[in-house]
Amino acid sequence: MKLEGLHHITMITGDAQKNVEFYADVLGLRLVKKTVNFDQPEAYHLYFGDERGSPGSILTWFEFAGAPQGRPGIGDIHTIQLGVGSDESIAFWAERLRAKGYGGERVRDGVLAFADYDGLRFELVAAADGNPPLRAEHPEIPAEHAILGIEGARAYGAFHNVEEKLLTDVLGFSYLGDGEYRLDGEQRHFHWAYDPAPGYGEQGAGSVHHIAWASQDDDHLKWQSRVREAGGFVTDVRDRDYFDAIYFREPRGILFEIATLSPGFAVDEPAESLGEALRLPKQHEDLRERLERTLTPVVNPRAAATGVAR
Secondary structure (H helix, E strand, C coil): CCCCCEEEEEEEECCHHHHHHHHHHHCCCEEEEEEECCCCCCCEEEEEECCCCCCCCEEEEEECCCCCECECCCCCEEEEEEEECCHHHHHHHHHHHHHCCCCEEEEECCEEEEECCCCCEEEEEECCCCCCCCCCCECCECHHHCCCCEEEEEEECCCCCCCCHHHHHHCCCEEEECCEEEEECCCCEEEEEEECCCCCCECCECCEEEEEEEECHHHHHHHHHHHHHCCCCCCCCEECCCEEEEEEECCCCCEEEEEEEEECCCCCCCHHHCCCCECCCHHHHHHHHHHHHHCCCCCCHHHHHHCCCC
16 A cells, blocks of 8 residues: 555635636646635635646645735745756746746756745756656647646655654655655655744745645545554545545644545546536535626636637
């Protein structure tokens, strides 16, 4: 039994339209799913990723309209690393971000750091260590420079350079030393790290809400039992329509989810039209008329450029 790498990472934004404009247009990702928060259906939940909505490519946001900007601190993810194909791709993205009004900084060879409109920090890394590409298509972004999936994430944690046994002994991460870890699935791997915490943070727009690891469907309940037996407080299984999920906090405070690989994002709409229509969780379908009236419509600039809502 082993985790299959990353499933998705979920954040908070204060503006759904800016969210779509940045991730579907500036970064060129596909809007994979337009739905609402299971627990607060008056709030959008937007998913972005590759053309197929593959686990390992998925970034999602809850929109809490007008939310003030957050600040990462102890127990928070502060940086998400996205893969690109080469050093030439890094140069392409430095220019594209500059042209779109976003600064970028080369923090080391093959790494470009930038922040989105909410202040969420990213690094584009020239990925050359084996993850299969999970590529989205955008008319302004050459295929050789497209984002290829999520490579890693860094969090603030107490005792950052002490091995976290829940990761290594329970979840199957490898400890590389000095706060660095690697999770190897059958097809994809993921880099995880803790850094010294600058203090306590504040959740808000630009904050990471949780990170989800991918599990084979048959192993999901086994993971729940394993975390519980290790002393973790783990939730019951939650049906999220596109996957089943369990949640728990690792000892340094980050909210972890383990999500199944199935049934996937094409379970309620054709793969060729992912993200075009508002899809509602089964439990909230009776709210459709009200939600379609009260949710502010979002316009996908990628659809306007290509004539399709992709």
